[in-house]
Amino acid sequence: xxxxxxxxxxxxxxxxxxxxxxxxxxxxxxxCASGLSPSGPIHLGNLREVMTPHLVADEIRRRGHDVVHIIxxxxxxxxxxxxxxxxxxxxxxxxxxxxxxPAPPGSEYANWAEHFKAPMIAALAEMGVEYHGIxxxxxxxxxxxxxxxxxxxxxxxxIDAILDRYRTKDKxxxxxxxxxxxxxxxxxxxxxxxxxxxxxxxxxxxADAGYFPYKPYxxxxxxxxxxxxxxxxETTELSYTCACGxxxxxxxxxxxxxxLVWKVDWPxxxxxxxxxxEPSGVxxxxxxxxFVVGGQIVKEIFGAEQPIGPMYAFVGISGMAKMSSSxxxxxxxxxxxxxxxxxxxxxxxARRKPNQSFKIAFDQEIxxxxxxxxxxxxxxxxxxxxxxDVAAYSRAIGTAAGPLPETPxxxxxxxxxxxxxxxxxxxxxxxxxxxxLDPERPITSLEETRPRLxxxxxxxxTQVPAEQRTRVxxxxxxxLLGSLGxxxxxxxxxxxxxxxxxxxxxxxTALVYGVPKVQAGLAPxxxxxxELKVAQRGFFALLYRLLVGRDTGPRLPTLLLAAGADRxxxxxxx
RNA sequence: GGGCCGCUAGCUCAAUGGCAGAGCUGCGGACUUUUAAUCCGUAGGUUCAGGGUUCGAGUCCCUGGCGGCCCA
Numbered sequence: 001x002x003x004x005x006x007x008x009x010x011x012x013x014x015x016x017x018x019x020x021x022x023x024x025x026x027x028x029x030x031x032c033a034s035g036l037s038p039s040g041p042i043h044l045g046n047l048r049e050v051m052t053p054h055l056v057a058d059e060i061r062r063r064g065h066d067v068v069h070i071i072x073x074x075x076x077x078x079x080x081x082x083x084x085x086x087x088x089x090x091x092x093x094x095x096x097x098x099x100x101x102p103a104p105p106g107s108e109y110a111n112w113a114e115h116f117k118a119p120m121i122a123a124l125a126e127m128g129v130e131y132h133g134i135x136x137x138x139x140x141x142x143x144x145x146x147x148x149x150x151x152x153x154x155x156x157x158x159i160d161a162i163l164d165r166y167r168t169k170d171k172x173x174x175x176x177x178x179x180x181x182x183x184x185x186x187x188x189x190x191x192x193x194x195x196x197x198x199x200x201x202x203x204x205x206x207a208d209a210g211y212f213p214y215k216p217y218x219x220x221x222x223x224x225x226x227x228x229x230x231x232x233x234e235t236t237e238l239s240y241t242c243a244c245g246x247x248x249x250x251x252x253x254x255x256x257x258x259x260l261v262w263k264v265d266w267p268x269x270x271x272x273x274x275x276x277x278e279p280s281g282v283x284x285x286x287x288x289x290x291f292v293v294g295g296q297i298v299k300e301i302f303g304a305e306q307p308i309g310p311m312y313a314f315v316g317i318s319g320m321a322k323m324s325s326s327x328x329x330x331x332x333x334x335x336x337x338x339x340x341x342x343x344x345x346x347x348x349x350a351r352r353k354p355n356q357s358f359k360i361a362f363d364q365e366i367x368x369x370x371x372x373x374x375x376x377x378x379x380x381x382x383x384x385x386x387x388x389d390v391a392a393y394s395r396a397i398g399t400a401a402g403p404l405p406e407t408p409x410x411x412x413x414x415x416x417x418x419x420x421x422x423x424x425x426x427x428x429x430x431x432x433x434x435x436x437l438d439p440e441r442p443i444t445s446l447e448e449t450r451p452r453l454x455x456x457x458x459x460x461x462t463q464v465p466a467e468q469r470t471r472v473x474x475x476x477x478x479x480l481l482g483s484l485g486x487x488x489x490x491x492x493x494x495x496x497x498x499x500x501x502x503x504x505x506x507x508x509t510a511l512v513y514g515v516p517k518v519q520a521g522l523a524p525x526x527x528x529x530x531e532l533k534v535a536q537r538g539f540f541a542l543l544y545r546l547l548v549g550r551d552t553g554p555r556l557p558t559l560l561l562a563a564g565a566d567r568x569x570x571x572x573x574x
Numbered sequence: 575g576g577g578c579c580g581c582u583a584g585c586u587c588a589a590u591g592g593c594a595g596a597g598c599u600g601c602g603g604a605c606u607u608u609u610a611a612u613c614c615g616u617a618g619g620u621u622c623a624g625g626g627u628u629c630g631a632g633u634c635c636c637u638g639g640c641g642g643c644c645c646a
Contacts, residue, residue: 012590166645286577286645311578314643355579356587357642364610372597386596388588418609468609513606533606540608555608 008391009353014059017277017308024305025274029066032057033278033307034131035266037074038098038116040083043330044360045281045315047123051349052279052312054129061400069131070273075099075113076136076259078224095223099137113137123333127342128399141256148268148302150252152213152260154233155301159264160211162296166288216250216258218242224258263290267298270307278307279354282314312354319363319463336360339459341451342404344373347396351389362463370413377410407452409443416449416456418554422470422562425457429562436505436561470548472563473571477546481573484542491515491539492546492572499565508557515539546571 021030032053036042050071057069079101082090086104093101093112101112109115124131139145152159212228216238225243231252232238238255241247260268269275284291295306317331336345339362352358361369379385380393398404411434423429427446430453434443446453460469484492494515502511516535517523544553547568553559560568 282578282643284578284644286643288645289577292577313579352587357580358586367610368598375597386588389596412611414610421609470609509606517606536606537608544608550609552609555611557607559608 008350008388010055010059010350010395011391013056013277013308013310014063017056018060018063018065020308021276024276028274029068030057030060031068031070031273031275031277032060033070033072033269033273033275035072035074035278036117036120037077038113038120039077039080040116041330041332042116042120043332044317044336045330046120047333048312048315048349048354049279049281050124050129050131051346052310052354053277054131055350055395056277058130058395058399069129070134070275071131072134072136072269073113073117074136075117076140077262079112093223095225097137097217097222099135100217100222119332119334123337126337127333127346128401128404130399130401136259140259143256145260145268145272146253146256148272149214149260150236152264152268152301153231153236153252156211156213159213159297159301162300163211163263163293165296166293213261213264214238214252214258215261216240216255218244218246219248219250219257220244220246226258263293264297264301266290267294267302267304267306270294270298271302271304274304275307277309279310279312282311284311310354313357316357316359318359318361318365331360331362336362339366339455339463340370341407341455343396343398343406344369346404347373347392350395351392362459366459367414367417374410374412405451407449409448410452411437411449413452413456416453417460417464419558419562420453420457421460421464422472422554422559425461429564433505433558433561470553470559472548472559472567473546476571476573477549480545487519488542491519491542494518495543496569496572499560499568503561503565505557505561508560512540512543512556512560543572546573 017030017032021028034050034053036046036049053069057067060067075098077098079090079093079096079098081094082088090101098113099111103109103112103115107115109118121133209227209229212231214228215224216226216228217224218226218240221242221244223242223244226240227242228238228240229247230237230239230249236252237249238252239247239249259265270278280291286292291309298304298306333345345360348358348360359365376385376389376393380390385393397406415437419430419433423433431443431446434446434449437443443449495511498511498515502508513536516532516539520532520535522532540556541551543556544551547553547559547563554562563571
């Protein structure tokens with residue numbers, strides 16, 4: 001196993017967490033935690049909230065310790081605002097728990113929270129992330145946190161005093177910030193991240209009647225537009241009014257409609273679950289943030305310790321086509337898994353330390369990424385990979401539970417992309433080209449190249465701009481054909497005459513290079529001269545013009561095979 | 575105004591106080607190869623600046639600069 005000299009960041013955290021857990025709660029399962037708010041699409045930035053503890057927990061599990069990774073679904077949080085694209089009538093639900101808001105129109109799910117949890121759950125399963133999901137709605141409405149709620153109310157003055165250390169006197173006057181130079185995706189991601197972490201502009205529970213760390217959801221309208229006006233520690237009688245006009249008095253010792261405010265809720269759960277490791281976004285790094293305040297509350301009020309909590313930086317996106325960003329503008333893990341295999345996505349999160357930001361490629365960069373991945377695999381095989389690279393690789397391809405599915409014949413992604421581009425995904429043609437790629441070890445079934453083939457195809461169809469796609473002409477370019485000189489006509493004739501006898505990848509390769517040689521009076525297998533190379537290039541450009549209407553394109557033999565002999569004859573004016 | 579993080583080769587990043595290193599790009603070569611093909615070779619550095627601690631600092635401390643973000 002990894003010694004300290006070759007440990008990566010995951011291993012180092014695992015060391016620390018194991019030691020801490022041993023000190024805090026010897027003999028009990030080690031608890032790592034993530035929190036996710038299903039208030040909208042759960043995007044690739046939020047995935048870091050899960051992957052960071054996942055990787056650490058997995059390392060701990062690999063070492064044979066008992067460990068649990070909790071994902072807390074903050075589905076009892078209030079519905080804050082109606083996102084763009086949703087009917088404005090949803091505004092009547094603002095203030096309700098996310099589990100009490102109807103799912104977006106057309107959804108098969110019971111409510112807003114379930115609708116956005118579902119794709120994340122599917123993605124985590126595909127990525128091999130093992131976790132214990134906890135619905136905060138279920139926790140609060142079943143009274144699990146009863147004692148913690150009553151305790152927090154009893155201690156409200158001390159909590160208020162802690163919060164007060166960070167309150168600033170003059171609330172308003174928050175000068176509008178100058179126009180940021182973020183592009184749309186970044187801005188949306190930053191906003192979504194802030195939403196998810198519950199950091200910004202959270203009502204901390206201050207009211208005229210005093211401070212109360214508990215906020216009831218109204219029994220009539222379900223919204224949290226409530227104000228606590230009285231509370232009795234002895235009887236636990238709590239009186240509130242709601243903006244809807246309703247008012248009532250309930251026994252908090254029996255009442256289950258409401259929750260602790262975020263800055264108290266989070267530390268309460270650290271204490272309740274005994275969380276040893278939980279990361280947080282960089283937006284928690286300022287004084288007064290819920291992470292900083294929570295650290296004091298968990299210690300001074302709940303008598304527990306704050307988790308070891310690395311701050312993680314944002315995850316960016318490069319080149320996401322506007323169209324397919326799933327309804328929210330920011331791509332989700334499901335979006336990424338459409339164009340890359342799960343180990344690749346895991347690798348991105350494993351190889352960078354949490355405090356490093358990185359980008360996930362939806363553009364051409366993904367080809368480079370895959371090249372790098374394949375090169376790493378070769379280095380692992382021949383033993384020349386660096387220890388940290390080996391660690392990241394092993395965390396990417398599987399978990400303590402076993403390896404993730406892999407592609408049996410991992411052909412270069414760029415090759416697959418190029419092939420599906422020109423065959424437009426046609427299975428028979430794709431297989432024919434794949435079979436001819438390596439005659440020594442011919443591919444006999446598309447299955448051998450899956451799932452990578454499917455990811456490449458998905459990438460080509462959803463992410464490659466139309467102007468970069470190869471589109472074989474439907475009709476011949478009669479104008480260009482008509483303007484050709486004698487030599488050019490002759491070259492096309494030589495090519496067409498040879499088509500039937502050279503209809504294979506190698507045959508066509510010899511043919512397309514041979515035509516200019518024959519024209520120059522050389523033997524088809526003559527060594528190329530500089531002049532000949534110029535002639536070849538000119539000939540190729542002519543063919544590309546006639547076949548795809550541009551000067552360049554996929555390698556000609558592949559292109560000819562994909563287009564088919566009949567179409568080639570038609571387009572070349574036979 | 576306060577805070578967090580970052581700054582190392584052209585780019586993306588390694589280096590846990592102990593010889594500054596990879597990938598890509600570039601350059602040279604091989605190849606009958608083409609949407610950034612592949613293989614071989616090679617170059618590339620005031621580690622943001624200044625000071626301090628140390629036998630030894632990219633790494634630790636202080637001051638400053640620049641960038642990103644958060645809070646006010």
